[in-house]
Amino acid sequence: MSLFIDIHVLQTLPPSNPNRDDTGAPKSATFGGVRRMRISSQAIKRATREDFEGKIADSNYGVRTKKIVELVARKISEQRPDLDSRAVELAEMGLKSIGFKLTEPRGAKSEQELKESGFLVFLSAKQIEHVAEALISVADADDPAAAFKELKPRDLVDTNHSIDIALFGRMVAEPNSLNVDAACQVAHAIGVGAVENEYDYYTAVDDEKKRNEDADEGAGMIGTIEFASATVYRYATINVDMLRENLGDDNVADHAIELFIDSFVRSMPTGKITTFANRTLPDAVLVQVRDDQPINMSGAFEDPIVAGSKGYAEPAIARFVEFESELRNLTGLKAVESLAAWTTPRGAKFGQVGKQVRLVDLGGATxxxxRGTR
Incomplete structure (x- = not known):
């Protein structure tokens, strides 16, 4: 029996620009024939992953970087200071043996700059440590490269995945045998109704010029910032079986589930955050544990909600509850467990589709x- 966890979030954003496109405008998408505010999946995943920091042990956290030579060499030097002069040479040898292509850094200003991988590499702290320990073990061999190859070096970076690698996956161009399928999928957040972008025209005053009576009265700087507001629907799903397989430990997988739900629900991309301070909590959240299939319920808002005297959030909540109930009745598909949390009275209708849990307890309750399905 495959097990999935679906997370549905309705969240209201005030005037803000949390995720910009290449022109600086809030990202958008056409859905249901109208333009909606959009927050990209990539931005949401990064915000969630950043929220993990400080909540999990370093050994269960990953690093995405091109500077893998530097990381491995540093670990070698830390564990064997006497190998400091050879650390870079050993690191390069080991990483090339694993299959990573190393190149001179683009725009290098000094010959002292270490080689980099040709693409971002996602490795866990444990994997970096494993590579360093293996290189240390062969450092004094007559032929370190041959001795290292006998250790099946690719296995060193294909076990002990960090929680974020297990959740979000890893794509390695070469060697692609090190790819890790993501146990979690995250949808682009979309507004429940049509969006109209607006512009904030601002001026900045030159303090010194202001003190000079003979100076002109013009502003020191003028500009515009594009922004929008919306109630957005956010969705993510976790393949529990794949997560357990990626991590190799049910207890660590349980910890990853709790971390992800808490961070996904309470974090958001922080574009222009100092300008708009758009730090809101979700209006309502529904988490469903399913043994049939994941179900994205964005279809509830294919027909865009038109804001009236009650705004977007309240009718969106009512629409979602109706859609979920009808989908359940029409398809016969039913969640094993449904848990609901809301932060405002208007979210109380979610009590019709799930057992109420406090927002801070949602991850643990999930x-x-x-565990009750095992």
Whole structure:
């Protein structure tokens, strides 16, 4: 029996620009024939992953970088200071043996700059440590390169995945045998109704010029910032079986589930955050543990909500509850467990589709529900 966790979030954003396109405008998408505010999946995943920091041990956290030679060499030097002069040479040898292509850094200003991988590499702290330890073990061999190859070096970076690698996956161009399928999928957040972007025209005053009576009265700087507001629907799903397989430990997988739900629900991309301070909590959240299939319920808003005297959030909540109930009745598909949380009275209708849980307890309650299926 495959097990999935679906997370549905309705969240209201005030005037803001959390995720910009190449022109600086809030990202958008056409859905249901109208333009909606959009927050990209990539931006949401990065915000979620950044929220992990400080909440998990370093050994269960990954790093995405081209500077893998530097990381491995540093670890070698830390564990064997006597190998400091050879650390870079050993690191390069080992990483090339694993299959990573190393090149001179683009725009290098000094010959002292270390080689980099040709693309971003996602490795866990444990994997970096494994590579360093293996290189140390062969450093004094007559032929370190041959001795290292006998250790099956690719296995060193294909076990002990960090929680973020297990959740979000890893794509390696070469060697592609090190790819890790993501146990989590995250949808682009979309507004429940049509969006109209607006512009904030601002001026900045030159303080010194202001003190000079003979100076002109013009502003020191003028500009515009594009922004929008919306109630957005956010969705993510976790393949529990794949997560357990990626991590190789059910207890660590349970911890990853709790971390992801808490961080996904309470974090958001922070574009222009100092300008708009758009730090809101979700209006309502529904988490469903399913043994059939993941179900994205964005279809509830294909017909765009038109804001009236009650705005977008309240009718969106009512629409979602109706859609979920009808989908359940019409398809016969039913979640094993449904948990609901809301932060305002208008979200109380979510009590019709799930058992109420406090927002801060949602991750832990989900883990308990998953354990109940074992």
């Amino acid at each position: 883990v308990e529900a998953v």
